[in-house]
Amino acid sequence: MDHPSLVPALLLADSLSPGVDGDERRPVRRSVRDWVVDVSLFLTAVGVGLLLLVESTNRVDPPSDGTVFADLVVGLVSCLFLWGRRRWPVGVAVVLALVSAFSATAGMACLIALFTVAVHRTWRTVLLVAAVNFVAFTVYDHFRPDPELPWPLTLALGAALTAAVVAWGMFVRARRQLVVSLRDRACRAESEQRLRVDQARQLERTRIAREMHDVLAHRLSLLSMHAGALEYRPDASPAEVARAAGVIRASARGALEDLRDVIGVLRDTGDGTLSDRPQPTLADLAALVEQSRGAGLRVRMEYRVPDVAAVPAVTGRTVYRVVQEALTNVRKHAGGTVACVRVTADPASGIEVMVTNPAPVGTDPAAPLPGSGTGLIGLVERVGLAGGSLEHGWTADGEFRLRARLPWPAPAVQG
Template identity: 55%
Template sequence: MTRTEYPWLLPSAMAGPTDPEPPGAGPIGPGPARGRPRRTVRDWVVDTTLFLIAAFVGVLAAEASDRINDGSAVVLFDQLTAASACCALWLRRRWPVGLAAVLAVVSLAAPTAGGAMLAGLFSLAVHRPFRPVALIGALALLSACLQPVARPDPTMSPLGSVLAGVTLVLLAIGWGMLIRARRQLVAVLRERAHRAEAEAGLRAEQAQRLAREAIAREMHDVLAHRLTLLSVHAGALEFRPDAPPAEVARAAGVIRDSAHEALQDLRQIIGVLRASDEGDGPDRPQPTLATLDLLVTESRDAGMRVVLDNAIADPAAVPAAVGRTVYRIAQECLTNARKHAPGAEVTLALRGGPGDGVTVVVDNPAPVGEPGAVPGSGQGLIGLTERAALAGGTLQHGRTGEGGFHVRAWLPWPV
């Protein structure tokens, strides 16, 4: 958003840009200002308005000088000085400090340059910070105080002339500083609005990323288990085409059931992406520790050797979130064992109680046969570690010295 995008928001519509480029500053150092922006239509209107105001004040002062002074040389000097000072205002954007200083000195000898001097002070206060404004302002106040001595006005008392000059100088500087402050305030508010909008966008992106990661983790945990069952039984039918019809029928039934469960799980996960008012039915019940036996039975039916050592007396008493995390850890470990250690016996041990937490230990020795053809993404254990950390627990995993694999997780169980 640029400053000229919403010019009606600025109360300083009669002033030029706040901080013009320093004179002689080119794109690569001192030299001609090749990158200086050209005047816009608004700039021409503002500069012309200030020129006309200064010229009007100069004409009034020149008429007063013609009435007061008898010498034509003094009147001619005042007129030429007023014209030169008004024309110099066209340089106020490039040299506001130098122009204001020169006009403050010139107005001491030529009151007709007073209007141009006030316009220069105003432009200086708008375009420059307080320090140069204070220095040139002090010079202008000194000139206003000495002018009744250098060029006395018979129609006014010296004190009245001093008070009028000081008041006009302070008004010009104060008005310019007020406009500069408001411009800076608008710029700060716009910057803060842009920063707040950017931060809101970043927070929205982070929330979307976290939601996508959660959905991806859930899809991996759920679908990988079902699809490995499909792969195992399909592979058995492929390598044993002469199997008994009863065994073929049992394998086909498991494939059908696993495909059906995978489809249901996929529908459930996709339902998370929908709005709450677009749901077309109740969600399927989430797995808990009480359903762990069904998972083990399903794996055994697929031909795995699984030893379950569950020392938790009442699995239903485990908090739902903890039980669901334990279920997902066991599910992923069984899936990995099925893919990478076919034929190996898997031991699944559960210990814990209220206040002590739940400890899950899964071990399998080195694979008996060749690893399965189902590829692994390597993201399952990473997802389990993140899931355990989100639940307030920990998870360690790694290979044993005998070529097996060991997974140990601890999850909190509040009293």
């Protein structure tokens, strides 16, 4: 069992040893690779076992012919046990260890079985089987000692060989477990990436839905207001009818353009070209107010912005959407009142938007416009993302007030 030819045989066993899957008790059914591995290991065990048997007969005190014949038969039968090492690795290893205590031919088969246990079982089981192998080696050396080597050196070589087989097998086990772990981590990373993409897509759809609500609700409320005026004012003058029809036509065209932009975003293929129309900024706020006045809504505007160009585009767009949603709600729920809009901006104190209107008086003959109930919720989220805050509700004076405060973004530091 201490023949020098065992070292390359162990390397061959490592290169041909079976892989490890998630379940250590692998199925009995063999693949083509398994058949190649098992045949190779069987032939290696037989070949090295015969070399060990020949080496034992060349000693100064060789065994008898009957002992050699029995060793040969028992060793060859032990090599056949290797065909069951996949299903019963521990049992086969223990049986071969016991047989190797009296048979030199079974030595290599014993080491292959120990290597299989080290690859497929936990370290506690491996240490137990390794201890059985070392005891069997000690028994073999006691009954058939090598006269050329002293007893302590023989035991040391046996212990070193057993430890080398165990260490090599556990290294192969750890390496294969690492491969499995890396594969699992790669699968988890791919799943997490898909989840992040889905979340980003959902967030983008939510942003598009919010933008659609902010834009189309404003346009459609103008359409509904003037269509209702034409319905309930059959005696209106031709000039008034023409003016209302013009507002309806302009609002419908603007709504179609906005809807086209939103659909363009939904159909975007990822080239970064979402829309050719510029997004509204604080400079467009006056046009929004005039549009509302042209639609018949009474608006009192107070504008205290020293330098419109100094307001960042993203912050200005948020202010625009806040005023747009506020005026849309006034048209929906208090169309006969006066809306007061006040916008103040200062780099020191930030930007404040306040829109107030009194409670409606009397009964509007037109049916109230439907609302989704999510406009103010979307505004709170939009203003919060910009780092500001938004308040809305009835005051003690009987007015509905919407007030948004936005910070003045600090200028980017040039590196």
